[in-house]
Amino acid sequence: MGCSGGGRESGVDESTTSGVGPARPVSIDGDGPQPAAADRRRYRVRSRWIYTGVGVFMGLSVLYGFGLVHSIGRVPRGTEVAGIQVGGMRTGDAEQLLIRELGPRVHDEVDLRAGVVSTTLDPRAVGLSVDWQGTLDRGGEQPLNPVTRLISLVWSREVGIASVIPDARLTDFLEKLALQADFEPREGAIWFDRDQVRSAIPIDGQRLRIESSRDAVLEHWLDDDGVDLVVDFTPTETRADEVRALVRDVAEPAAGGDVTLLASRMRGDGTDPPLTPIPPGRPAPPPPPGRERAVPAEREIETVDPAGPDAAPIAFPRERIGEYLTFVRDGAVLEPRFDADAAKGILEPLLGETEQEGRDATFSFSGSRASVVPAVQGRTVEWGPLLGALPGQLTDVRGPRVLPVGYVGRDPELTTEEAEKAGIREPVGEFTVAVGADGRAQSMIASLAGHFIPAGGSFSMAEVAGTVSGDTSADAVATALFNAAFEAGAQDLVRTGRGVDGPAFPAGRDATASADVGFRNGQATGLVIDASGGGSSVTVRLWGTREYTVRVSTAPRSDVRRPQTRVVTTAGCTPDPGQDGFTARVTRVVQRGDATVSTDTVSSTYAPQARIGCGVASPAPRDDAPAPPAAPGPGDPIRIPGLPEFRIPGVPGN
Numbered sequence: 001m002g003c004s005g006g007g008r009e010s011g012v013d014e015s016t017t018s019g020v021g022p023a024r025p026v027s028i029d030g031d032g033p034q035p036a037a038a039d040r041r042r043y044r045v046r047s048r049w050i051y052t053g054v055g056v057f058m059g060l061s062v063l064y065g066f067g068l069v070h071s072i073g074r075v076p077r078g079t080e081v082a083g084i085q086v087g088g089m090r091t092g093d094a095e096q097l098l099i100r101e102l103g104p105r106v107h108d109e110v111d112l113r114a115g116v117v118s119t120t121l122d123p124r125a126v127g128l129s130v131d132w133q134g135t136l137d138r139g140g141e142q143p144l145n146p147v148t149r150l151i152s153l154v155w156s157r158e159v160g161i162a163s164v165i166p167d168a169r170l171t172d173f174l175e176k177l178a179l180q181a182d183f184e185p186r187e188g189a190i191w192f193d194r195d196q197v198r199s200a201i202p203i204d205g206q207r208l209r210i211e212s213s214r215d216a217v218l219e220h221w222l223d224d225d226g227v228d229l230v231v232d233f234t235p236t237e238t239r240a241d242e243v244r245a246l247v248r249d250v251a252e253p254a255a256g257g258d259v260t261l262l263a264s265r266m267r268g269d270g271t272d273p274p275l276t277p278i279p280p281g282r283p284a285p286p287p288p289p290g291r292e293r294a295v296p297a298e299r300e301i302e303t304v305d306p307a308g309p310d311a312a313p314i315a316f317p318r319e320r321i322g323e324y325l326t327f328v329r330d331g332a333v334l335e336p337r338f339d340a341d342a343a344k345g346i347l348e349p350l351l352g353e354t355e356q357e358g359r360d361a362t363f364s365f366s367g368s369r370a371s372v373v374p375a376v377q378g379r380t381v382e383w384g385p386l387l388g389a390l391p392g393q394l395t396d397v398r399g400p401r402v403l404p405v406g407y408v409g410r411d412p413e414l415t416t417e418e419a420e421k422a423g424i425r426e427p428v429g430e431f432t433v434a435v436g437a438d439g440r441a442q443s444m445i446a447s448l449a450g451h452f453i454p455a456g457g458s459f460s461m462a463e464v465a466g467t468v469s470g471d472t473s474a475d476a477v478a479t480a481l482f483n484a485a486f487e488a489g490a491q492d493l494v495r496t497g498r499g500v501d502g503p504a505f506p507a508g509r510d511a512t513a514s515a516d517v518g519f520r521n522g523q524a525t526g527l528v529i530d531a532s533g534g535g536s537s538v539t540v541r542l543w544g545t546r547e548y549t550v551r552v553s554t555a556p557r558s559d560v561r562r563p564q565t566r567v568v569t570t571a572g573c574t575p576d577p578g579q580d581g582f583t584a585r586v587t588r589v590v591q592r593g594d595a596t597v598s599t600d601t602v603s604s605t606y607a608p609q610a611r612i613g614c615g616v617a618s619p620a621p622r623d624d625a626p627a628p629p630a631a632p633g634p635g636d637p638i639r640i641p642g643l644p645e646f647r648i649p650g651v652p653g654n
Helices: 002-010 037-070 091-105 132-137 146-151 169-181 210-220 240-256 318-324 340-354 383-394 416-421 440-448 472-488
Strands: 079-081 110-114 117-121 157-159 189-193 196-200 205-208 231-234 260-264 276-278 301-303 311-315 325-330 333-338 362-366 369-373 378-381 402-404 407-410 426-433 458-460 491-494 518-520 527-533 538-544 549-554 558-561 565-568 581-592 595-606 611-614
Touching (some): 091 132, 110 210, 117 169, 169 205, 189 240, 189 318, 196 240, 240 318, 318 325, 318 340, 340 378, 362 538, 369 416, 383 402, 426 472, 440 472, 440 527, 440 538, 472 527, 472 549, 491 595
Parallel strands (some): 079 157, 260 402, 565 611
Antiparallel strands (some): 110 117, 189 196, 205 231, 276 301, 325 333, 458 518, 491 518, 549 581
16 A cells, blocks of 8 residues: 555656656546646636637627618618718618708709819709619618628718719700819919009819719719819919918018108209218018028118208109019019119119219300319219119018118319319410301211310310211311311321312311321310301311411422313203312421421322313204205305305315
8 A cells, every 4th residue: 555655646657667767647537636726717717708708709699680680671870871871770761861851952052162163053954863762772781791880880981862864964064164164273473553462372273074073963962061073183383372471571561661762962062962871781682482592791881861951862663663573483483573774764763863964174265265164073873782772671671661872973084173274275276167067067066066185185086076978068077177286286197188179178188077087285285176167167276275386388289180071961061160180288397486396298189170061962863854965075166145156176065
């Protein structure tokens, strides 16, 4: 007994362990080790869950079967038609509910929305009606899937109306609607109507899809909120928020308030009013949305006292803001464009009265006396800084919106002091040509009159008054100018002869206006041209201080050429004795005291002018005229009317 008991306690099967190590315990009914308490508890819990799961499954199966049987002949749970819950109802009851709730709306107009276009549809006009049973049939059969049935308890699904449409009237209606609903995208824009801001918010382009929209109407025309038709959209490049920002930040400030240009007037004595420096602070124009713009460096501005008598405030005309400020698209960005040229065109007439045209000192002549007309200081608006600061002021909503106007002074080329020191006291050269001044000659005289040539300076008629070809009156101006300089002793003479002799023009000293007339003022004092002309003559004087003694001598004509004779037989012929061709030479000696400054010889060569003789043209012979008598021969009598015939031997017609 002891040995057997010991073997059971050790759990060793002696028949299976000899020589192979430890043996596994063996459990024998009624004999061996019992399960631990923890293992028995886990077993009981596991068994309880198994029994519970089986029970729940069996319960659910019963419920599923009951629900399945109960739902026979009913609309699937969760079914909704035009916002009306019909799920779980018997089919007949659901149909009556739909007729009761939706029937009164069958003839009501339907709201249709095609993108941004809205309209209404009269169902009767297109023959729309409802197939109530067909609508419920759209809900389908009762689902067998338990998961689906469970979800239907908390989730609804919309079932569209089963509509009856007898013909194509609905399609025709939608095609006509598409004529209004279809349009290309409209980009955002901003413009001005005088001082009123106008803008267009960008609208996407759209195109109505006829067939898809037809299906949407047929399914949803009884919905409370109408029908959204199917539309394809084409987006715009600009954005509505960008347009609104530009209107708020740029357009409305520019047109909504005055910008004062603080200009000034010159004083009565021709001087500028005193200026006071003001700090910078002019706002820069705002950058367009999505862009960055560098702010220009600001500099200190000097301006007149706004409260002083010299101030001239001028308001920018808001009604013309659209000429200056426009909004253009650069790719996908709408940005403001400030036209500086347009602004200058607007402001020039307004600021012109604050400018002053400078004037050089001039001279007036009375008899043999000359007097100085004082110079005038000029100034013009400094447009660069003004136009650069204008955009910032127009769009500034916080500052005073006052923009100082700066000016650029213009000093006269000939000041009053310089004119008084120029030595303009007396005529030093004068010449008159007996040819009336008309046409271009008057314009040349106006350009020459008052022109100042400083000591040592050069003069060119072509630069001052231009040149004129083929005009005798203009030649008279050129000739008078050259000879006045010739008589005054001017140096480095330039001129071209006319090539045609005439009694009004000095031989050898004439000048054509088709080429330049020039000279250099070799005197220590200035020269001023005094030119005048009328209907019978042109006169040019050079005023200055006489320094030279001028002696002029004319050489006899040389290279004389006789004219040819030309007989003119046409009616109205006037005989002309013609004129010899020749070369004329004139020598000038210029002296300062006993010293000779220069010796010049000028010449002109003139072509001969043909001698005109008038003759009688022989009449053309007529076919029916009698033949002329034969020429007399030797021995024929000589016949003289009123005398007896006589003969001279050996003489024809004798």
